[in-house]
Amino acid sequence: MIALLNDIGCSTDNTYPTDMHAFLATIQEEQKIYDTVFAELIRQVTINMLERGEVLAEIRRRYGHMFTKIPLHVKHLHTELVAQRKLNRRLSEELVRSKEAVSDLWSELDVVRKHDIEVTKQAQDAQEKLIAVLTQSDNTDEILEEYHKLYKMQRERLEEGVRKSEQEKKMWIDAAQNLALRIGHEHGMVDLSQLQKTENSRLRSSNHMIVIISNTNDQEMTAIESKIEEWRVKILTLSQTVIEEDHRNIDTLTKIQRSMKLVLKNLTVNEPKDVIESEHPMLKQFHLFDVRSLSEHLMKWVEHITSVAVRFTSDSDLAVHEEITTIRKIAESWLEAGLKLLHRNEKNTNSKDYVPLTDVLSKIGLEIEEWLTKLELRISGEEGIASLVIGLQNQLEDRYTAFSARDFEKPLPTPERTQLKEALVHWTEQIASLTETLTNTCEKEQQKVPLHVENWVSRIIDQMNTDTDVRNEENHKLHTIMISWMVHLLVKSGKEKPNETWDHEFLQLTQEIMSFNMNLLRDSSDIEMISDDDKELRSEIQLTKRLLAMERKNALRIYQQNRELALPRSSIKTAQA
Numbered sequence: 001m002i003a004l005l006n007d008i009g010c011s012t013d014n015t016y017p018t019d020m021h022a023f024l025a026t027i028q029e030e031q032k033i034y035d036t037v038f039a040e041l042i043r044q045v046t047i048n049m050l051e052r053g054e055v056l057a058e059i060r061r062r063y064g065h066m067f068t069k070i071p072l073h074v075k076h077l078h079t080e081l082v083a084q085r086k087l088n089r090r091l092s093e094e095l096v097r098s099k100e101a102v103s104d105l106w107s108e109l110d111v112v113r114k115h116d117i118e119v120t121k122q123a124q125d126a127q128e129k130l131i132a133v134l135t136q137s138d139n140t141d142e143i144l145e146e147y148h149k150l151y152k153m154q155r156e157r158l159e160e161g162v163r164k165s166e167q168e169k170k171m172w173i174d175a176a177q178n179l180a181l182r183i184g185h186e187h188g189m190v191d192l193s194q195l196q197k198t199e200n201s202r203l204r205s206s207n208h209m210i211v212i213i214s215n216t217n218d219q220e221m222t223a224i225e226s227k228i229e230e231w232r233v234k235i236l237t238l239s240q241t242v243i244e245e246d247h248r249n250i251d252t253l254t255k256i257q258r259s260m261k262l263v264l265k266n267l268t269v270n271e272p273k274d275v276i277e278s279e280h281p282m283l284k285q286f287h288l289f290d291v292r293s294l295s296e297h298l299m300k301w302v303e304h305i306t307s308v309a310v311r312f313t314s315d316s317d318l319a320v321h322e323e324i325t326t327i328r329k330i331a332e333s334w335l336e337a338g339l340k341l342l343h344r345n346e347k348n349t350n351s352k353d354y355v356p357l358t359d360v361l362s363k364i365g366l367e368i369e370e371w372l373t374k375l376e377l378r379i380s381g382e383e384g385i386a387s388l389v390i391g392l393q394n395q396l397e398d399r400y401t402a403f404s405a406r407d408f409e410k411p412l413p414t415p416e417r418t419q420l421k422e423a424l425v426h427w428t429e430q431i432a433s434l435t436e437t438l439t440n441t442c443e444k445e446q447q448k449v450p451l452h453v454e455n456w457v458s459r460i461i462d463q464m465n466t467d468t469d470v471r472n473e474e475n476h477k478l479h480t481i482m483i484s485w486m487v488h489l490l491v492k493s494g495k496e497k498p499n500e501t502w503d504h505e506f507l508q509l510t511q512e513i514m515s516f517n518m519n520l521l522r523d524s525s526d527i528e529m530i531s532d533d534d535k536e537l538r539s540e541i542q543l544t545k546r547l548l549a550m551e552r553k554n555a556l557r558i559y560q561q562n563r564e565l566a567l568p569r570s571s572i573k574t575a576q577a
Helices: 002-008 019-048 050-186 194-271 273-279 283-312 316-345 355-380 385-404 412-439 441-492 500-523 544-576
Strands: none
Touching: 194 283, 194 316, 194 355, 194 412, 194 441, 194 500, 283 316, 283 385, 316 355, 316 441, 355 441, 385 412, 441 500
């Protein structure tokens, strides 16, 4: 028996990699032993009993057939077990993914719920405050009405007092002027009245010139502001439209990228490792489902990328380019008008204050051109977006066309799966580059440039108002000095001898008048200065200087006459003494 087992190779102990291999080897070894034993029994029985030998041979055949089926059944059972494990793993992954999605939805729902509670609470608080304010306003309206009545009575009383004071003041001023002019006329200063009229005429003419200069600046600035407002509305509308479209495209591309990453992860995780996974009926359905879902994903990606590429593949950008051309013309118009206004004011006495404003306006012009250029590039896609989007659209359409032609009842072969994974990686990289480029929107220019324009307008208006206030202040100050000089001339003439102090006052007043006139003429050099009665205002303000010289000579003449009259009187008094 031992020799027989050694002959069939069943007397040695062997090691196996797994228990399944050991189990199958044991079954095969038992089959060999049964087969050998039956063969020996059949041989011995057949020698003496032929019929019994045939029966044993039939039993041997049946036992051999049975032992042959056992390893096959065990292998099939093992295959079923492996497939079931892989199926469980796939279902577990899908379950985990579903749990994560549900968790995200619950988190978002919780955020929405908290926000809703907060908004509801704020609305309730606002409603309570509104009720309290309305209740309080009902009580304060009556008090406010009483205060309005009291304020109106006090205002009317004060206005009446001011009106009477002004009338009294004007009456005394007129009386003092008439008295002074009569005294001057009696003392031989016949031109004093003319000097006073000329000074009033100079004051009115100067005020008129200042008003004309201010009105001219205001009219030009109003026209500039009107063009700026038109430009601002158009460019902000266009820029906001482009920015909103960019945000929509970014959201669309982000959804495509997220979907591609999910498909890439499924293709990587669920890739068949062996023939069992690819051919087993239970797992094959999952692979076929992946194929059909991949076709749906490709179709959605094509639709989404087409919605992004429509800006660069349709004629809608022509109207936008025409709008940009119109906006650029409006901007050039008000920039040119602003430079013209600044250059004219740079010729006046405060020219140094307008040079920085000119530099600021030049920088604003560059910022506007940069903004418009950025909008043009974004709309046309010449900054690289158009080529990337159209290229990605063509790739997805080609892939979808080729994929639609395949048999959806067959799983993806390994080469096609590898190509698709490489394509998905390349597409996600392209989308990342597109998203990064689209993120650089015109929002910064949209906030910065209009603010710079508004600040420039405010600065130039303040500067022109300051210049007007300075001119008015200098004009009234000069008028006060002129009246004071005439009063001193009237008081001192005939009693005091003109001396260096008189000359100094006269020269100082003359220089101030000349300086003010020169500055006013310089400020109004490019502006027509015609009064309502068609008089040239520039010539009106230059008459005072000549009358001043005449009055100074009259004062000297009156002093000499009074001295000659005083000498005979002094000699008579000496003789009498």
